Amino acid sequence: MSSAINHYKNTPREVKVLHWFDDFSLFIEMQILDNNKSISISVFQGEQNDNVKCQLLRAEWDDFGNPDETHPQPHWHVTSNQAIEATFEEYAEITDDGGFIDTLKAEKSKIININRIHFAMNGNWLNGGTHVYPIDDETKTINWLKGVLTHLRVQLLYVTK
Numbered sequence: 471m472s473s474a475i476n477h478y479k480n481t482p483r484e485v486k487v488l489h490w491f492d493d494f495s496l497f498i499e500m501q502i503l504d505n506n507k508s509i510s511i512s513v514f515q516g517e518q519n520d521n522v523k524c525q526l527l528r529a530e531w532d533d534f535g536n537p538d539e540t541h542p543q544p545h546w547h548v549t550s551n552q553a554i555e556a557t558f559e560e561y562a563e564i565t566d567d568g569g570f571i572d573t574l575k576a577e578k579s580k581i582i583n584i585n586r587i588h589f590a591m592n593g594n595w596l597n598g599g600t601h602v603y604p605i606d607d608e609t610k611t612i613n614w615l616k617g618v619l620t621h622l623r624v625q626l627l628y629v630t631k
Contacts, residue, residue: 471486471487471488472486472487472489472495472518472519472520472523473485473486473487473521473523474486474487474495474497474512474514474516474522474523474525475522475523475525476497476512476525477525477528477549477585478510478512478528485497485499485512487512487514487523489518490513490623491623492626492630493515493516493517493518494513494514494515494626495513495514495515495516495518495523496511496512496513496514496619497510497511497512497514498510498511498512505533505534505535506533506534506535507532507533507534507605508530508531508532508533508534509530509531509532509544509605509611509614509615510528510529510530511528511529511530511615511618511619511622512525512527512528513525513526513527513528513622513626514526524550525549525550526548526549526550527546527547527548527549527550528546528547528549529544529545529546529547529591529618529622530543530544530545530546530547530588531543531544531545531591531603531605531611531614533604533605533606535604539602541588541601542588542589542590542591542592542593542601542602543601543602543603543604544591544592544603544614544618545588545589545590545591546588546589546591547585547586547587547588547589548584548585548587548589549585591618592614
């Protein structure tokens with residue numbers, strides 16, 4: 471286990487991550503409280519002994535029993551842009567008198583923050599259904615976890631080889 475910063479609900483917090491393969495680590499959190507169920511899987515990139523690892527993306531499936539849920543369930547969050555921002559800011563602190571930072575902030579203000587977008591993972595639109603699946607079946611939940619982890623591994627190997 472090693473440390474990483476999980477950017478969840480815009481509240482960064484340090485978490486312990488498990489080395490998965492190559493330079494990728496996983497953080498999985500499951501919460502079941504009465505009718506509130508939540509699963510979150512985050513993928514981080516960085517060497518095991520790195521103090522800071524980059525959170526690349528997060529897969530989530532929440533079921534809070536809200537019939538008016540606006541976010542698709544399950545869904546993805548893309549968070550890898552934070553690594554690029556951190557790299558620029560670190561570089562600017564070392565090499566610049568402030569001009570680079572000002573330019574970076576000005577450019578950043580022109581770009582929307584996609585970290586908060588809930589990218590649908592499994593909408594049932596083709597069948598005239600909704601964008602929300604409840605967590606109401608253990609077998610389906612286990613199959614979802616296995617499928618997400620298998621798919622992530624295949625795709626990460628694809629983009630890194």
